[in-house]
Amino acid sequence: MNALTDESDPIGVSFEFFPPKSGEAEATFWRTIERLETITPRFVSVTYGAGGTTRDRTLATLRRIAGKTSLKPAGHLTCVGATREEVNAVIADYKAAGVRHIVALRGDPPGGVGTRFVPHPAGYRNAADLVRAIRDIGGFEISVAAYPERHPESVSIEEDLAFMADKADHGATRAISQFFFHNAFFLRLRDRIFARGIDIDLVPGILPITSFARVSEFAAKCGAHIPPALARRFDGLDSDPETRNLVAAMVAADQVAALRREGVKHFHFYTLNRADLVYAICRVLDLGAANEQAA
Secondary structure, three states, X not given: OOOOOOOOOOXXXXXXXXXXXXXXXXXXXXXXXXXXXXXXXXOEEEOOOHHHOOHHHHHHHHHHHHHHOOOOEEEEEOOOOOOHHHHHHHXXXXXXXXXXXXXXOOOOOOOOOOOOOOOOOOOOOOHHHHHHHHHHHOOOEEEEEEOOOOOOOOOOHHHHHHHHHHHHHOOOOEEEEEEOOOHHHHHHHHHHHHHOOOOOEEEEEEOOOOOHHHHHHHHHHHOOOOOHHHHHXXXXXXXXXXXXXXXXXXXXXXXXXXXXXXXXXXXXXXXXXXXXXXXXXXXXXXXXXXXXXXX
């Protein structure tokens, strides 16, 4: 896990999307899917709104990806505000749609990050509880979340690691990290997972900066630190999209290249349903060609 690697080693990518609303957003989404399909990702995941608010759109999106593309879809699933029976019904729907991979998450409290999470009286208590249920139902690969800079509600990294061990022990095989901009946070978490003997693959989540103001809001909610030097690079560029995208591609490519030198071979991109920037980053890094050789 800690071995260094040559940058020419084949690596893999995966992409995260959110289910589009109808109209132009949906048309743009499927153009994005078509373009990023040429990169040959290992899988693509589709998010699930808080409390199941996007359940129908998430399922419809996953069904179309599974039936109309060559991509392997992964459906996000949370246990916020739902009974076990309701969550299990979603799992059954996923299976019927041809989905064989679930990203199991507890989900944010209804009041948002920073408010207290209260499980549904008849629901799953947390992500580990949800992972156990998915494993018992069977037929799914299971991914979960990881927080390089500590979960916002956790008292310590050690508590996060205990939850990670529980999820791995009950069937999760991959942990996809929250986005980060200091690679040291991710590498330290990887070392701690290895030191504790937790049997799970840790995958870095990479967020290309399509809007620095928007990313700053995301970071504040999830506790991700933005280096001052990075903020200076994007100062004033939200009104200059062409330059911003050039800088964003360079920043993300540099981050991925540095992680590759540390032995990382799989990268999960948070696309925000936009193809251009992620596609450019993948081509700069020759990731598409690497995937085709590995296939």
